[in-house]
Ligand code: ATP
């Protein structure tokens with residue numbers, strides 16, 4: 001495997017943010033530093049819309065750094081680079097060595113050059129032409145294809161000269177922390193971790209709330225949600241996870257409300273609790289993993305009734321997605337294997353036999369009047385919450 005001297009990171013969208021650009025760049029740099037700090041000593045610096053990551057000692061494993069960097073929002077391309085002296089002989093020697101490592105025989109190639117240092121004697125097209133010629137002479141069985149090459153040799157002339165032949169796709173999006181904070185209602189299922197990931201990708205920091213119905217749901221179900229939050233945190237950064245005891249409220253709903261409205265009423269109270277937790281933690285919106293028509297509590301009519309319980313905006317990034325599409329993302333972000341572990345959720349332990357698919361809001365509001373001490377129960381549940389910082 002080719003040694004990696006340094007990793008160049010390119011950011012796309014954030015370069016377009018005009019006066020906000022410094023803020024975005026600072027956040028991105030902070031996020032990269034704090035994630036890499038956990039795996040070793042790296043230098044992380046920025047120049048000309050590029051971030052440079054270099055190892056500072058032998059603890060800094062560049063392969064491991066690549067894995068971490070692939071999950072940081074705001075990065076568009078990740079380029080593992082070999083450094084060399086800033087003259088054409090060294091550059092050609094390095095490029096030829098890189099190409100030779102790719103079993104080049106019978107393959108097509110192209111050179112792309114970028115001269116950031118204008119003092120370098122050749123301009124970008126001249127570098128590409130000269131280097132292309134030298135590679136063609138030195139490596140057997142190669143041919144040039146400028147439109148669709150199998151091997152793309154990149155050269156960048158900056159403070160030093162850099163050569164790379166692979167450009168890894170980054171996680172895209174915007175650096176977490178550049179777009180405020182939202183609260184994800186996190187169950188143990190497939191959907192909610194994906195929903196959290198999608199909002200976080202746009203630069204939003206996450207607060208998470210999980211409702212736990214001990215002893216009807218086990219400690220293992222709680223551990224599972226903590227594991228999911230950890231997996232999400234690799235993308236979303238630090239998450240404060242509120243685990244809220246929900247049994248008492250759930251039993252009161254079962255005792256006092258019509259059976260066919262249990263799930264919708266439960267959802268409405270979950271939303272009210274999550275809204276209160278959000279206000280206390282400067283989070284501006286709620287996020288759920290709901291998608292239209294997935295189950296009875298997610299028909300259009302049910303979603304309207306759930307929404308009505310809170311005044312905060314509710315983001316549902318999966319609203320128009322099929323389960324299959326959600327599963328694809330869940331596998332990509334590596335939460336799927338944890339999500340499919342068997343577990344009980346408070347929504348699945350007391351499922352009404354005939355849930356209303358077209359609930360009537362007035363009937364629900366009327367039914368909720370039977371929960372005469374609900375405000376105190378909500379306060380109590382919040383007071384008894386357990387808070388974990390997951391990173
Ligand atoms: P899946 O549908 O894959 O089982 P899910 O997370 O979508 O998982 P649903 O029962 O469909 O589970 O719940 C819809 C949404 O309600 C979830 O996406 C989640 O945002 C919220 N939710 C459900 N149960 C809980 C819970 N115990 N704690 C916090 N939020 C929950």
Ligand code: MG
Nearest residue numbers: 191289290294
């Ligand atoms: Mg669901």
